[in-house]
Amino acid sequence: MKTSSEMTDCAPAIPLLEFLTQARAIVDSELDRLLPAESLSPNNLHAAIRWSVFAGGKRFRPALLLAAGKTFGAPRESLLASACALEMIHTYSLVHDDLPAMDNDDLRRGRPTCHVRFGEATAILAGDALLTLAFKTIAGDEKLSATKRVVLLAEIARAAGTPGGMVAGQAHDLEAESRNIAPEELEKIHRLKTGALIIAAARAGAIIAEVSNTALNAVTEYAGQLGLLFQITDDLLDVTATAETIGKTPGKDARASKATYPALHGIEATREHLASTHAAACAALSRIDRPTELLRSIADFILEREA
Amino acid sequence: MKTSSEMTDCAPAIPLLEFLTQARAIVDSELDRLLPAESLSPNNLHAAIRWSVFAGGKRFRPALLLAAGKTFGAPRESLLASACALEMIHTYSLVHDDLPAMDNDDLRRGRPTCHVRFGEATAILAGDALLTLAFKTIAGDEKLSATKRVVLLAEIARAAGTPGGMVAGQAHDLEAESRNIAPEELEKIHRLKTGALIIAAARAGAIIAEVSNTALNAVTEYAGQLGLLFQITDDLLDVTATAETIGKTPGKDARASKATYPALHGIEATREHLASTHAAACAALSRIDRPTELLRSIADFILEREA
Numbered sequence A, B: 001m002k003t004s005s006e007m008t009d010c011a012p013a014i015p016l017l018e019f020l021t022q023a024r025a026i027v028d029s030e031l032d033r034l035l036p037a038e039s040l041s042p043n044n045l046h047a048a049i050r051w052s053v054f055a056g057g058k059r060f061r062p063a064l065l066l067a068a069g070k071t072f073g074a075p076r077e078s079l080l081a082s083a084c085a086l087e088m089i090h091t092y093s094l095v096h097d098d099l100p101a102m103d104n105d106d107l108r109r110g111r112p113t114c115h116v117r118f119g120e121a122t123a124i125l126a127g128d129a130l131l132t133l134a135f136k137t138i139a140g141d142e143k144l145s146a147t148k149r150v151v152l153l154a155e156i157a158r159a160a161g162t163p164g165g166m167v168a169g170q171a172h173d174l175e176a177e178s179r180n181i182a183p184e185e186l187e188k189i190h191r192l193k194t195g196a197l198i199i200a201a202a203r204a205g206a207i208i209a210e211v212s213n214t215a216l217n218a219v220t221e222y223a224g225q226l227g228l229l230f231q232i233t234d235d236l237l238d239v240t241a242t243a244e245t246i247g248k249t250p251g252k253d254a255r256a257s258k259a260t261y262p263a264l265h266g267i268e269a270t271r272e273h274l275a276s277t278h279a280a281a282c283a284a285l286s287r288i289d290r291p292t293e294l295l296r297s298i299a300d301f302i303l304e305r306e307a
Helices: A004-010 A016-034 A043-053 A060-071 A076-097 A114-118 A120-139 A146-160 A166-176 A183-208 A213-240 A261-265 A267-285 A293-304 B004-010 B016-034 B043-053 B060-071 B076-097 B114-118 B120-139 B146-160 B166-176 B183-208 B213-240 B261-265 B267-285 B293-304
Strands: none
Touching: A016 A060, A016 A076, A016 A293, A043 A076, A043 A114, A043 A120, A043 B166, A060 A076, A060 A183, A060 A213, A060 A293, A076 A120, A076 A146, A076 A166, A076 A183, A076 B120, A114 A120, A120 A146, A120 B076, A120 B120, A120 B146, A120 B166, A146 A166, A146 A183, A146 B120, A146 B146, A166 A183, A166 B043, A166 B120, A183 A213, A183 A261, A213 A261, A213 A267, A213 A293, A261 A267, A267 A293, B016 B060, B016 B076, B016 B293, B043 B076, B043 B114, B043 B120, B060 B076, B060 B183, B060 B213, B060 B293, B076 B120, B076 B146, B076 B166, B076 B183, B114 B120, B120 B146, B146 B166, B146 B183, B166 B183, B183 B213, B183 B261, B213 B261, B213 B267, B213 B293, B261 B267, B267 B293
């Protein structure tokens, strides 16, 4: 029987669901190892961290990092710590984003959000702790050379911060809630808020695999389109899905008169935009001198996702 | 005329105020260079970051890092980025600590706190951005080898996070607000909440200077006592000082029935504890095989501070 790695390298049709399931399992197991135990004091803080991290997330960013690394031949062990760090950063951003002063969300993935369950102060600290632990995890990753670790840390910190990263995107988004915004501005918000970390995930995998600049540029372009695809499908699901499917209150963005693709362009134009974004992601992959079915199938998967 | 550096190396009486003034000036100038400009979008976020960082802080942690590095002969340029990173982390912790869900402070250093001036959501994001930028700053510090950068990053992340650092201390503190706590527990909260980052500051300076393990242990012990000294004088000032002197509402901790040294032990016993803590800090310095007047004078300064 072939191992999963052999199948991915040889078979033209990638068993993506198997890859995602496996990625999720190894990332979850490593996160469990990296996060402080609930039995450790301060217990409430650690319980809040674990409540938020193990809330049934799809581990999309870690999977993308693992897929990019695998595409370019990096050993899985060398990718795992960075993959977990990205998930910690993603989770911290959700915990802070859900706070009453921000999006004020009570429900995420069908469960009470961190501040509803543990109180606002603990939720703020849980987010802070996760962000800190993400950087500690990469800094202490002995599978990678110190040089590679500082390159990854700088890359991920840039993508998570301001002016070119996620926090900047959230600040733009806040500011845009109270007024009409142009389509280009919306795309900029998406690029910063969601895209930057998705790009960092794909690039991190490629950097760990020590790819050429040409390949790194192609991966960056691919992941940029992927991030856009991800955000637009998210907005679309918010309009079209039911609470049961997406695990949160649908239509919430529209009610808060948040700028979204469907709100600005209508559902039909949004679907067309999705198709062209997907095509651009695939075009970028065609510039990579290796089999890229795994990355391609991730783009397909996001295009077709229903939750 | 001697340079400040020559004076420090030779003179038995260190001109501490001159050192602190100079440290503050170079740290402020470097922070100004490192932080995103207010003219850069998202402007409101960057204004909030700068409002919080340039709020008249004493730059105690950066000064301690610079002093430890100088004591062991590290060039000042090699210390500056790490010093600024520590101040960013300290500032983020104040911004989040002041939030309504945490200490709910309207005033800090005589000015409106970040969330009062810019709103809660922006204050949360400003703290997140500062924490992220702190790690980015060290990761990208080309004055240091990659190996040294990852050692510092791991050290500082440990001291800032949980279970052994600042965020853990804040979580303990939250939890202790609602009940009576034992003196040992209070000391543990102080050690985590304030001590860990102060220890990291002194150790970072020593690590950059590549000191021996013996010296690093002595610095760690010194800084641990210094952190305690810092916290106890802080608690004492809260009881004895006026709003004008300390720039915040005095007596606030007592009203919130927060566990403090004076509240648990009374003012007289607190003063005795201060003296013995100061003596322990000096005893640790005596184990260092170099002139340590600068570090000694910092301990004196904290013991005698009035604000």
